[in-house]
Amino acid sequence: MKKKSSRIVMIIGSLMLLLVFMFPLWSITLEAPQFPEGINMYIWVNQITGDTESTLQNMNILNHYIGMQKIEPDSIPELQYFPYVIILMSALGVLFGLFGNRKTFIIWAIILIILGILGVYDFYMWEYDYGHNLDPRAPIKVPGMVYQPPLFGSEYLLNFRAISYPALGSLFLGGSILFSGLAFFMSKEKKEIKDEKAA
Amino acid sequence: MKTKLFLILALALSIVLTGCDSDGGKGSKAGMIGSNAAEKVYVAPGEHDEFYAFLSGGFSGQVSVYGLPSGRLFKVIPVFSQDGEKGYGYNEETKPMLETSHGFVPWDDSHHPELSQTDGVPDGRFLFINGNNTPRIAKIDLRTFETTEIIEIPNSAGNHSSPFTTENSEYLVAGTRFSIPITETDVSVKEYAEKFQGMLTFVSVSPDEVGDMEIDFQILMPGFDYDLAHSGKGPSHGWTFFTTYNTEKASTMKEVNASQNDKDFIAAVNWKKAQEYIKAGKFHTMPSNYLNNEYSDHTHMATSKKMTSTRVLIPSECPGLVYYLPTPKSPHGVDVDPSGEYIVGNGKLSADLTVHSYSKMIKAIEAKAFEKEIDGIPVLKYDQVVAGVVEKPGLGPLHTEFDGKGFAYTTFFISSEVVKWKLGTWEIVDRIPSYYSVGHLMIPGGDSRKPWGKYLVSLNKITKDRYLPTGPELAHSAQLYDISGDKMELLLDFPTIGEPHYAQAIAADVIKDKSLKYYKLDDNKHPYAVKNEKDTRVERKGNEVHVYLTTIRSHFSPDWIEGVKLGDVVYFHLTNLEQDWDVPHGFAIKGANNAELLVMPGQTETLKWIPKSVGMFPMYCTDFCSALHQEMQGYVRVHPANANVKLSWGLGENETQGK
Incomplete structure (x- = not known):
């Protein structure tokens, strides 16, 4: 019975991973007095969106004054192949849930953790590139100023306060890791109980 | 009484x-x-x-x-x-x-x-x-x-x-x-x-x-x-x-x-x-x-x-x-x-x-x-x-x-x-x-x-x-x-x-x-609208010159036009490409006998202009739109009526010659 429930938990965790297609992983908000509603940008596993269809255009218009490159989701390769990685991982997790053992549960969790760390590192590198690699002919140049938004937390970049935090999608990714770990421990508990009985 | x-x-x-x-x-x-x-x-x-x-x-x-x-x-x-x-x-x-x-x-x-x-x-x-x-x-x-x-x-x-x-x-x-x-x-x-x-x-x-x-x-x-x-x-x-x-x-x-x-x-x-x-x-x-x-x-x-x-x-x-x-x-x-x-x-x-x-x-x-x-x-x-x-x-x-x-x-x-x-x-x-x-x-x-x-x-x-x-x-x-x-x-x-x-x-x-915040550019059905800068151009039909003009912070496209001749009737069809709240752009050209344009985001408006003399005519944005608003300006060159010139226009490094 218990073993079955750990498999269910593993499968739930694997399927939960698919929720990153329904919720963004990260959100970056820009605040300034003349933007009372804030400018909200959302980074997904497969797209970059804003509160309206034109948020990216508006963000790019503001960024061009300081020589920042245009954010063009079509030219970011990660957004093309990350979705396949997620689908693959989810399918693998379900397979492990159905046919695997507790070892495969923890392997899956570790792979996901590594992928997560790599993803955050990749995101950081993009932020670094946008923030540092500026057009030398930009109309507004502030000596010594770079415009890399924070990964986690808030920071003032000229007139804007940039606020960056993980969004709901990341929570579900973390949930997937947690559930697979839970499945791992649940299956262990079961063994111990068996041992007690044997003794 | x-x-x-x-x-x-x-x-x-x-x-x-x-x-x-x-x-x-x-x-x-x-x-x-x-x-x-x-x-x-x-x-x-x-x-x-x-x-x-x-x-x-x-x-x-x-x-x-x-x-x-x-x-x-x-x-x-x-x-x-x-x-x-x-x-x-x-x-x-x-x-x-x-x-x-x-x-x-x-x-x-x-x-x-x-x-x-x-x-x-x-x-x-x-x-x-x-x-x-x-x-x-x-x-x-x-x-x-x-x-x-x-x-x-x-x-x-x-x-x-x-x-x-x-x-x-x-x-x-x-x-x-x-x-x-x-x-x-x-x-x-x-x-x-x-x-x-x-x-x-x-x-x-x-x-x-x-x-x-x-x-x-x-x-x-x-x-x-x-x-x-x-x-x-x-x-x-x-x-x-x-x-x-x-x-x-x-x-x-x-x-x-x-x-x-x-x-x-x-x-x-x-x-x-x-x-x-x-x-x-x-x-x-x-x-x-x-x-x-x-x-x-x-x-x-x-x-x-x-x-x-x-x-x-x-x-x-x-x-x-x-x-x-x-x-x-x-x-x-x-x-x-x-x-x-x-x-x-x-x-x-x-x-x-x-x-x-x-x-x-x-x-x-x-x-x-x-x-x-x-x-x-x-x-x-x-x-x-x-x-x-x-x-x-x-x-x-x-x-x-x-x-x-x-x-x-x-x-x-x-x-x-x-x-x-x-x-x-x-x-x-x-x-x-x-x-x-x-x-x-x-x-x-x-x-x-x-x-x-x-x-x-x-x-x-x-x-x-x-x-x-x-x-x-x-x-x-x-x-x-x-x-x-x-x-x-x-x-x-x-x-x-x-x-x-x-x-x-x-x-x-x-x-x-x-209350509407801006007009959607995709819904703009104006016959002279242009939806992006690539399509901006100047066309001549007899003595009529049609300028397909756009605005976005902080420039016009095109921002210079040559080849307009005395006797031409110029129509500036201005589409405001902005899609944000409260970003209108204005348009004025020296000597216009009517008024300015004040174009809301996603909208197209047309100003008719009949130049009266040969020379260089500045145009500019009239509504303080951005930090570089003052730079949002351009020129239209007016040639003598008998000049043998073609229309040409440009923005930055882009330059186009018309027919």
């Missing part, structure tokens, strides 16, 4: 009354102002007002939008007059809005704003307003606060009793203040009594989101002056009431000759009956030339439709269509209370205020209690229709509005005051001075079934010493009163644009969330 004497007496009396009123007179210019008045009108920075108020611009031809209770001005909506600020009536797209059967008429006298209604309550879809001089009705869409339709009223002259909606905006009305020979022929003014007639027009409004206006029918009436109107509500829904003066049919020196009769009339028109007669085919088709101009939010252009006939009903052929209610004396406003039972006739030269009863009117019609007939229109017996009289309320009553709590408020021009009285008992309960000589008054929803009976605005004709002097020409004024308690209390005094005749107001919540 009698009237002159009356007026002199009235003026004398008003001086006496003012003299007695030591409290509001000399002592303090603020009058009876409460100590906490400032608190009641203070809307903190960043906070929103409770009501939108729409004030007519009178001889400015426009509508101004204020917040209440703060009295802050938000926008002046161009309606009947060209407006260089917004390019309205100057750019190619909006020129057709001001076309009439008399050609381009770039000015009018706008009197009475009227909110569209559903079930007798303002619904926040549209605001309508009449043009008095060249008879027209305009419609303003309250999603965009822009004028989106103007319909001309044919066979009319002086569209004063207009637009005054019915309970579900089935109809707007348009009664003529001037009777004229119909159809227009070469007639002497001395033949007024025999040959002049007045027309009452019913304009239908489609119940969809377009609110399309059409002239449904007209009623040919005796040659009186049709002054103001209001439609029935609740039980009296289906009727519209029009005041008349000059029932004497005078054609000259009207201030005396049109003030002789003890009683003039309120014309009660049964428009549901009119619909039956139209259905039964009892109308005459009259050749009538008029224009119907419509503006589209998709093409961002106005188009004019020529109309050629109207359906006219003649009361003598249509029994039950119109009745006259005798009303003393040159009644100005006619106002129907929220219940729909009481019809107040504000007899401006009368010492008393007459209130008719709708239910008594219906009984009198059934009993055929007629005093006489005029051109087939039965005149009901005065004592059979009158509900009550407010005795000696003041001098020169003009207009009445209601608070929905059983009270009516009437303005008195000569005695310069607002008087509060009780419906049913006709007793006066309060009076308060206005500064000075109040015309219309407005309670938010005060002419509807459900007034928001919290504030009252008086719209005053004379200002004199109320504000810092500005030479001989002074602003008209509006005063805000708190009417939530037993006593009216003056809160605020603010200057207005043009002459605010009537006004309307509505709870801000009904409208504010529907």
Whole structure:
């Protein structure tokens, strides 16, 4: 019975991973007095969106004054192949849930953790590139100023306060890791109980 | 003679009354102002007002939008007059809005704003307003606060009793203040009594989101002056009431000759009956030339439709269509209370205020209690229709509005005051001075079934010493009163644009969330729109040069053009590529004989420009759009007429040569 429930938990965790297609992983908000509603940008596993269809255009218009490159989701390769990685991982997790053992549960969790760390590192590198690699002919140049938004937390970049935090999608990714770990421990508990009985 | 004497007496009396009123007179210019008045009108920075108020611009031809209770001005909506600020009536797209059967008429006298209604309550879809001089009705869409339709009223002259909606905006009305020979022929003014007639027009409004206006029918009436109107509500829904003066049919020196009769009339028109007669085919088709101009939010252009006939009903052929209610004396406003039972006739030269009863009117019609007939229109017996009289309320009553709590408020021009009285008992309960000589008054929803009976605005004709002097020409004024308690209390005094005749107001919540932030570029169907910079170009068609121009912070594309020759007519078709809230771009070019363009995000507008000399002509953005606004500029080179040059244009490193 218990073993079955750990498999269910593993499968739930694997399927939960698919929720990153329904919720963004990260959100970056820009605040300034003349933007009372804030400018909200959302980074997904497969797209970059804003509160309206034109948020990216508006963000790019503001960024061009300081020589920042245009954010063009079509030219970011990660957004093309990350979705396949997620689908693959989810399918693998379900397979492990159905046919695997507790070892495969923890392997899956570790792979996901590594992928997560790599993803955050990749995101950081993009932020670094946008923030540092500026057009030398930009109309507004502030000596010594770079415009890399924070990964986690808030920071003032000229007139804007940039606020960056993980969004709901990341929570579900973390949930997937947690559930697979839970499945791992649940299956262990079961063994111990068996041992007690044997003794 | 009698009237002159009356007026002199009235003026004398008003001086006496003012003299007695030591409290509001000399002592303090603020009058009876409460100590906490400032608190009641203070809307903190960043906070929103409770009501939108729409004030007519009178001889400015426009509508101004204020917040209440703060009295802050938000926008002046161009309606009947060209407006260089917004390019309205100057750019190619909006020129057709001001076309009439008399050609381009770039000015009018706008009197009475009227909110569209559903079930007798303002619904926040549209605001309508009449043009008095060249008879027209305009419609303003309250999603965009822009004028989106103007319909001309044919066979009319002086569209004063207009637009005054019915309970579900089935109809707007348009009664003529001037009777004229119909159809227009070469007639002497001395033949007024025999040959002049007045027309009452019913304009239908489609119940969809377009609110399309059409002239449904007209009623040919005796040659009186049709002054103001209001439609029935609740039980009296289906009727519209029009005041008349000059029932004497005078054609000259009207201030005396049109003030002789003890009683003039309120014309009660049964428009549901009119619909039956139209259905039964009892109308005459009259050749009538008029224009119907419509503006589209998709093409961002106005188009004019020529109309050629109207359906006219003649009361003598249509029994039950119109009745006259005798009303003393040159009644100005006619106002129907929220219940729909009481019809107040504000007899401006009368010492008393007459209130008719709708239910008594219906009984009198059934009993055929007629005093006489005029051109087939039965005149009901005065004592059979009158509900009550407010005795000696003041001098020169003009207009009445209601608070929905059983009270009516009437303005008195000569005695310069607002008087509060009780419906049913006709007793006066309060009076308060206005500064000075109040015309219309407005309670938010005060002419509807459900007034928001919290504030009252008086719209005053004379200002004199109320504000810092500005030479001989002074602003008209509006005063805000708190009417939530037993006593009216003056809160605020603010200057207005043009002459605010009537006004309307509505709870801000009904409208504010529907307000459009920008036009979607994808929905832009303007034939000269360009959706991205790659498609911007310059084309020559004979001596016409079409510039497909775009704006985005902070540049034009293209920002230089060469190859325009003297004798060319240049059309700048400017599309604003922005898709954000509050980022309009302006466009101006040296020597343009019209105005600027002010283009909202996602919109396309066209400026026509005929250069008059060879040289380099700068163009620039006129609306401070961004940090690099001052750099948002460019050049157009004009060559001699015989120059052998091709069009060329560019932006940055991009450069294109035309054919």
